[in-house]
Amino acid sequence: MTQAAPAPAKTNGTGTVFTPDQLQYVDELKKGRFDLQWLKDPKPNWGIRAQMRNPNRGLTLQDINNAYAGEPEDAPKDRTMAPRGSVYDEDVPDMGYQYNQKYQVWADNVVALYEEACARQWSATRDIPWDELKPLPDDLERAQCQIATLLTEIEMIASDFPAKWLWQMNQHFHEVKMFLCTQAMDEARHLEVFRKRALANGGGLMRCLTGTEVFLKTILHAPTYIQGSFLMHVLGEGLVLDIFRGGEFLAKNKTEKEIYRLCMQDEARHVSYGTMHLKYFLEHHPERDKALAEMHMLAEAAELGIPGFLTNPYIIEPLAVLMGDGVKGIDKGMEAIRLVWVRMREEYLNRCALAGFDRRSVTKVPEQAPF
Numbered sequence: 001m002t003q004a005a006p007a008p009a010k011t012n013g014t015g016t017v018f019t020p021d022q023l024q025y026v027d028e029l030k031k032g033r034f035d036l037q038w039l040k041d042p043k044p045n046w047g048i049r050a051q052m053r054n055p056n057r058g059l060t061l062q063d064i065n066n067a068y069a070g071e072p073e074d075a076p077k078d079r080t081m082a083p084r085g086s087v088y089d090e091d092v093p094d095m096g097y098q099y100n101q102k103y104q105v106w107a108d109n110v111v112a113l114y115e116e117a118c119a120r121q122w123s124a125t126r127d128i129p130w131d132e133l134k135p136l137p138d139d140l141e142r143a144q145c146q147i148a149t150l151l152t153e154i155e156m157i158a159s160d161f162p163a164k165w166l167w168q169m170n171q172h173f174h175e176v177k178m179f180l181c182t183q184a185m186d187e188a189r190h191l192e193v194f195r196k197r198a199l200a201n202g203g204g205l206m207r208c209l210t211g212t213e214v215f216l217k218t219i220l221h222a223p224t225y226i227q228g229s230f231l232m233h234v235l236g237e238g239l240v241l242d243i244f245r246g247g248e249f250l251a252k253n254k255t256e257k258e259i260y261r262l263c264m265q266d267e268a269r270h271v272s273y274g275t276m277h278l279k280y281f282l283e284h285h286p287e288r289d290k291a292l293a294e295m296h297m298l299a300e301a302a303e304l305g306i307p308g309f310l311t312n313p314y315i316i317e318p319l320a321v322l323m324g325d326g327v328k329g330i331d332k333g334m335e336a337i338r339l340v341w342v343r344m345r346e347e348y349l350n351r352c353a354l355a356g357f358d359r360r361s362v363t364k365v366p367e368q369a370p371f
């Protein structure tokens, strides 16, 4: 939209700044004359009554979208915060959004995921049975704390990364932005719960490694949203989801079981959005073949780095100790880790396949753990 030059501001004699239009309106109000144009404006949604499909759930975004202004446009012409479906001035400012095409941000499950995220928020203070946490043998406490330190370190990348891109997404796609806000909150809570676990049972925070930070930096500074989203939602959070799923084995008490169970619920949403976003991106990209080739190059580079990233004594050994129920059982634990490797690889390839991104025949992730 072309921008009209702003009218020069004036004061009404009290130092308060008004535009000429505002000054005129003040004069009219003083004479008891109201504008009331808002009563005469076109009313595109007058008479719309969104119906609850399920009264037990309440009035959802899907209900609203079903009733009115459901599907966003592929390429909205304006870059405004005025809500989709509203009537707005022609000279609204350009907000400077960089992501103005639906395929750049959308996923077909994002509306449902937002509703689920709101319905399943939990409190790391109140909803974890902290009083069930009892002293553990030193090796198990250290192992839990090393994993809790790693998770405290990495969780907030999935707040920082969406927050970095959020303001650049056109508000026409408000559902995506709202979902990413829930993700940022989820990850804040994950940081909180693992930090609390590390500090609640005598172990404390442990070691952070350069390699982990390098991976986080790659995500944070990815040059485009889709590249960072693939690295984070599809690859990184997918691996974290597999760690959470192993929570039944990792947990030594009800406290830890509940931490992993609740985090797993949240993480599954993030992975699900990222997978379906990749699918939407690839299906709707105007230069699909080029986009596909670029994503394969990115995936190949990332996959080549996975074995080195995961073959890390501060990751696999505490996991093996937890799985083997102590240092004495570390060999048994490593057997379990090798099985987890196969499952992680399989689930990553399945996620890619679900997105229509076939990595199975070309993946660089070794079939078996390299240890």
Ligand SMILES: [Fe+2]
Binding pocket: 155, 158, 186, 187, 190, 267
């Ligand atoms: Fe998380």
Ligand SMILES: [Fe+2]
Binding pocket: 158, 187, 237, 266, 267, 270
């Ligand atoms: Fe996440």
